[in-house]
Amino acid sequence: xxxxxxRTPSYSRRCMQIGIRLVCWHFNRIATNKPVDQKYQRTFRLxxxxxxxxxxxxxxVLKVNLNRSAPPSSxxxxxxxxxxxxxxxxxxxxxxxxxxxxxxxxxxxxxTMDTASKVENDSKLSVMYYGKKMKxxxxxxxxxxxxxxxxxxxxxxxxxxxxxxxxxxxxMWGPNGHGAILLVNCDSEHTCRKSLDSEHAEVTxxxxxxxxxxxxxxxxxxxxxxxxxxxxxxxxxGDAECVRVFSVENPLVGGEDLSKEVPCxxxxxxxxxxxxxxxxxxxxxxxLISINLSMLEPSSQGFPETPIFTDTVVFRVAPWIMTPNTxxxxxxxxxxxxxxxxxxxxxxxxxxxxxxxxxxxPEDMNRGDRWMQDEIEFGYIDSPHQRFPVVLDSPRDGDLxxxxxxxxxxxxxGYVTRTAYGKxxxxxxxxxxxxxxxxxxxxxxxxxxxxxxxGVAFPTATKGRNMTKVVQDFLWAQKVQEPIALFSDxxxxxxxxxxxxxxxxxDKKVQIFSRKIYFFxxxxxxVHEILSDEKLKAENxxxxxxxxxxxxxxxxxxxxxxxxxxxxxxxxxxxxxRAVAYYPDMVNMIVLGKNLGIPKPFGxxxxxxxxxxxxxxxxxxxxxxxxxxxxxFASYHKLLGEVHCGSNVRREPFSFKWWNxxx
Numbered sequence: 001x002x003x004x005x006x007r008t009p010s011y012s013r014r015c016m017q018i019g020i021r022l023v024c025w026h027f028n029r030i031a032t033n034k035p036v037d038q039k040y041q042r043t044f045r046l047x048x049x050x051x052x053x054x055x056x057x058x059x060x061v062l063k064v065n066l067n068r069s070a071p072p073s074s075x076x077x078x079x080x081x082x083x084x085x086x087x088x089x090x091x092x093x094x095x096x097x098x099x100x101x102x103x104x105x106x107x108x109x110x111x112t113m114d115t116a117s118k119v120e121n122d123s124k125l126s127v128m129y130y131g132k133k134m135k136x137x138x139x140x141x142x143x144x145x146x147x148x149x150x151x152x153x154x155x156x157x158x159x160x161x162x163x164x165x166x167x168x169x170x171x172m173w174g175p176n177g178h179g180a181i182l183l184v185n186c187d188s189e190h191t192c193r194k195s196l197d198s199e200h201a202e203v204t205x206x207x208x209x210x211x212x213x214x215x216x217x218x219x220x221x222x223x224x225x226x227x228x229x230x231x232x233x234x235x236x237x238g239d240a241e242c243v244r245v246f247s248v249e250n251p252l253v254g255g256e257d258l259s260k261e262v263p264c265x266x267x268x269x270x271x272x273x274x275x276x277x278x279x280x281x282x283x284x285x286x287x288l289i290s291i292n293l294s295m296l297e298p299s300s301q302g303f304p305e306t307p308i309f310t311d312t313v314v315f316r317v318a319p320w321i322m323t324p325n326t327x328x329x330x331x332x333x334x335x336x337x338x339x340x341x342x343x344x345x346x347x348x349x350x351x352x353x354x355x356x357x358x359x360x361x362p363e364d365m366n367r368g369d370r371w372m373q374d375e376i377e378f379g380y381i382d383s384p385h386q387r388f389p390v391v392l393d394s395p396r397d398g399d400l401x402x403x404x405x406x407x408x409x410x411x412x413x414g415y416v417t418r419t420a421y422g423k424x425x426x427x428x429x430x431x432x433x434x435x436x437x438x439x440x441x442x443x444x445x446x447x448x449x450x451x452x453x454x455g456v457a458f459p460t461a462t463k464g465r466n467m468t469k470v471v472q473d474f475l476w477a478q479k480v481q482e483p484i485a486l487f488s489d490x491x492x493x494x495x496x497x498x499x500x501x502x503x504x505x506x507d508k509k510v511q512i513f514s515r516k517i518y519f520f521x522x523x524x525x526x527v528h529e530i531l532s533d534e535k536l537k538a539e540n541x542x543x544x545x546x547x548x549x550x551x552x553x554x555x556x557x558x559x560x561x562x563x564x565x566x567x568x569x570x571x572x573x574x575x576x577x578r579a580v581a582y583y584p585d586m587v588n589m590i591v592l593g594k595n596l597g598i599p600k601p602f603g604x605x606x607x608x609x610x611x612x613x614x615x616x617x618x619x620x621x622x623x624x625x626x627x628x629x630x631x632x633f634a635s636y637h638k639l640l641g642e643v644h645c646g647s648n649v650r651r652e653p654f655s656f657k658w659w660n661x662x663x
Contacts, residue, residue: 044064058116059164065106065108074130074137081125117221145221145222153216165178183212183276187211194405201255217262223267228297232261234259244276246275247274290313321379334361342631365402365403373431373432374398404417435501436452449661454483457489499587501591504593570585583612598630
């Protein structure tokens with residue numbers, strides 16, 4: 001079969017009365033004029049053979065090509081319409097209206113209505129076609145019913161769902177940005193059998209609705225749609241695994257349901273929906289989700305309806321945000337074991353003095369796994385309508401692996417994890433190897449939520465250990481705390497908290513602790529032996545070069561000066577070709593406001609006082625910080641960890657709203 005594209009007017013106007021119009025675009029000239037109207041335009045075809053009925057959505061434009069519906073030999077046309085119907089002709093003509101007007105090339109009628117109809121078919125449009133001698137060749141008549149339809153969200157991020165915000169279908173970062181925000185519904189309202197709310201395709205408790213983003217369908221017009229018309233909500237297949245929409249307690253779209261008819265009330269009505277996120281941003285999901293509402297028009301009998309109007313709203317899924325040491329503590333978590341009674345006693349006193357809560361994980365839960373820092377990392381998610389803490393469960397999966405899910409997960413306390421398999425998991429996947437800086441400004445770029453810090457292998461290493469890819473991908477995908485990679489594989493345990501931490505400073509600047517290899521001169525024979533150990537000196541020269549590398553990275557990536565870094569004294573020795581602390585590691589501390597819980601170093605005594613404690617107390621006193629020294633030698637240090645490794649802190653969230661970031 002051959003298809004010919006003819007340019008004769010008679011063919012283009014009237015051939016194949018019941019056939020399909022094929023479309024061919026040709027670009028033999030460059031258009032310089034902007035579109036006549038930027039609103040949602042819908043092509044509408046007139047018919048001189050029968051009276052048509054059409055549904056019009058307020059705010060859109062019906063675009064009618066008068067040439068295409070004109071009878072052969074038509075030279076003139078005239079337009080009449082009801083008072084509430086507005087139209088204009090393009091290209092503009094000298095005159096238009098009920099007086100016959102000559103065709104001017106490809107003549108287009110742009111039709112709008114300002115208000116919804118009170119009853120069906122209450123408006124009318126008619127177009128008369130004339131020949132050269134003003135002979136009437138045909139008449140096209142359309143009865144119009146106008147509806148107002150708006151799918152609305154909190155696009156201006158003020159906690160209220162405004163009506164038909166012009167920016168609701170897009171997202172923009174910054175204080176002057178726009179776009180709705182969606183929380184991953186990762187907490188649990190279920191009390192009898194704990195599970196994530198996002199795992200359920202129904203709402204079992206009204207309290208769960210506050211974790212979801214509100215969305216409102218607003219309509220105005222006659223009490224019902226014209227016969228055969230439908231309103232349908234739909235999402236893409238890619239978004240279906242990331243979002244679910246509820247109409248009160250009933251699921252509408254999401255999961256396996258990509259599209260569903262909306263059984264809404266018409267007239268002047270509102271219908272509330274609730275939207276929940278199912279996935280955090282990740283390597284394969286940027287975090288943007290579109291929800292569409294389409295009006296479907298009946299077609300020929302036996303055929304499906306076709307869309308004539310679509311309203312779209314866009315959400316961005318809220319990122320998981322870490323909290324740095326400089327934020328106020330809320331609750332401290334530690335484990336109880338058979339050998340850490342003295343440790344717990346000192347921790348209780350420190351926590352009480354800091355005005356926060358202490359949560360002790362009993363031995364029947366931790367099963368001897370005391371490394372609370374390594375199992376979890378606390379963070380939160382935030383939106384204009386709701387905010388709650390979310391714990392990130394590490395892939396290490398030691399004997400504490402059930403604690404975050406069984407104990408922490410609950411109402412308004414969320415849970416997320418990333419699972420790695422087999423040999424992918426190493427000590428670097430424990431979350432002593434995951435920290436975050438306070439807010440910083442680097443080369444003019446502001447990081448008001450700080451920057452995530454992870455430890456990896458040295459860039460030139462061929463067989464080094466790294467944090468598993470699934471966790472790194474997750475952290476990078478959150479966007480708001482751009483990660484920094486430090487070299488931590490030189491350590492036997494391999495965690496960044498072994499050589500650095502952050503403390504609050506009175507001038508609001510970041511204060512970071514870095515290890516400095518330090519040999520104390522004393523007449524004690526044990527110290528003399530240390531000073532005479534050439535192997536130990538060589539090991540510590542290597543360690544110092546590793547620390548200096550990381551120091552330079554942090555200065556560059558956090559915009560720090562040397563005055564922002566405090567060097568602390570330490571010695572290392574090497575086991576299995578990697579370094580461990582020679583004595584309790586003071587940098588591996590817990591920070592609770594102005595109170596610091598520091599591993600007791602048991603250093604050489606000078607004038608009856610531990611020289612290491614004296615120097616640390618002096619350095620911290622200059623920052624207005626108070627030091628509490630905690631004996632963790634037997635219960636933590638000998639097991640290759642310290643105070644920070646054995647504790648964790650849930651903190652207040654940032655006051656800064658992540659969506660105001662300039663990206």
